[in-house]
Amino acid sequence: MEKSNKKMSSERLPEILDKLSGNNPFRTPDSYFESLPVQILSRINSVPGYEEKAPALPFTVPDGYFEKLPAEVSGLISSDKKQVSQAWIPLLRTQLALTVAALIILIAFSIRWYQGSVTLNVPEKLTAEDLRSSGIITDIDEGMIIDVLASTTTEMNNSYKENIRQYLLDNNVDVYQIESEL
Numbered sequence: 677m678e679k680s681n682k683k684m685s686s687e688r689l690p691e692i693l694d695k696l697s698g699n700n701p702f703r704t705p706d707s708y709f710e711s712l713p714v715q716i717l718s719r720i721n722s723v724p725g726y727e728e729k730a731p732a733l734p735f736t737v738p739d740g741y742f743e744k745l746p747a748e749v750s751g752l753i754s755s756d757k758k759q760v761s762q763a764w765i766p767l768l769r770t771q772l773a774l775t776v777a778a779l780i781i782l783i784a785f786s787i788r789w790y791q792g793s794v795t796l797n798v799p800e801k802l803t804a805e806d807l808r809s810s811g812i813i814t815d816i817d818e819g820m821i822i823d824v825l826a827s828t829t830t831e832m833n834n835s836y837k838e839n840i841r842q843y844l845l846d847n848n849v850d851v852y853q854i855e856s857e858l
Contacts, residue, residue, distance in 0.1 A: 720726060844851065
């Protein structure tokens with residue numbers, strides 16, 4: 677029962693808040709906060725034997741502490757600004773050095789990559805002896821051979837199937853007859 681009341685009230689909450697239209701239904705009495713410290717102190721003082729039971733404060737504030745505090749804080753802030761502005765100089769130098777180093781590495785790899793592309797003119801008839809003497813075969817690894825064979829086999833299978841299909845269409849061969857023989 678309690679959960680359903682909470683659920684029902686939470687579902688109606690937006691509706692209730694819309695009705696408020698910016699007016700705060702809660703009010704404090706006039707000069708409440710101005711008289712609050714006096715009321716609290718009078719209640720504390722009305723406790724019998726409060727002075728005897730109250731603990732002594734173990735800490736003291738040096739004389740003139742709060743008067744000197746704003747000047748000391750502003751002095752520290754201005755000196756920190758100077759130190760912070762000077763602290764950026766080594767960081768900027770380091771950042772510049774790292775940027776230049778990264779740029780040099782990027783340029784070196786770009787030049788290497790650009791020079792690394794080689795175009796080979798391979799004759800139509802190539803023998804095993806031509807491959808052995810050219811030195812190209814030493815640059816080929818097993819993975820490359822497997823990839824080439826797999827793509828060639830797939831291309832051959834596709835062209836072979838296409839040739840068979842074209843032959844069957846050209847010669848008006850009955851597909852059902854072939855299926856029955858298989």
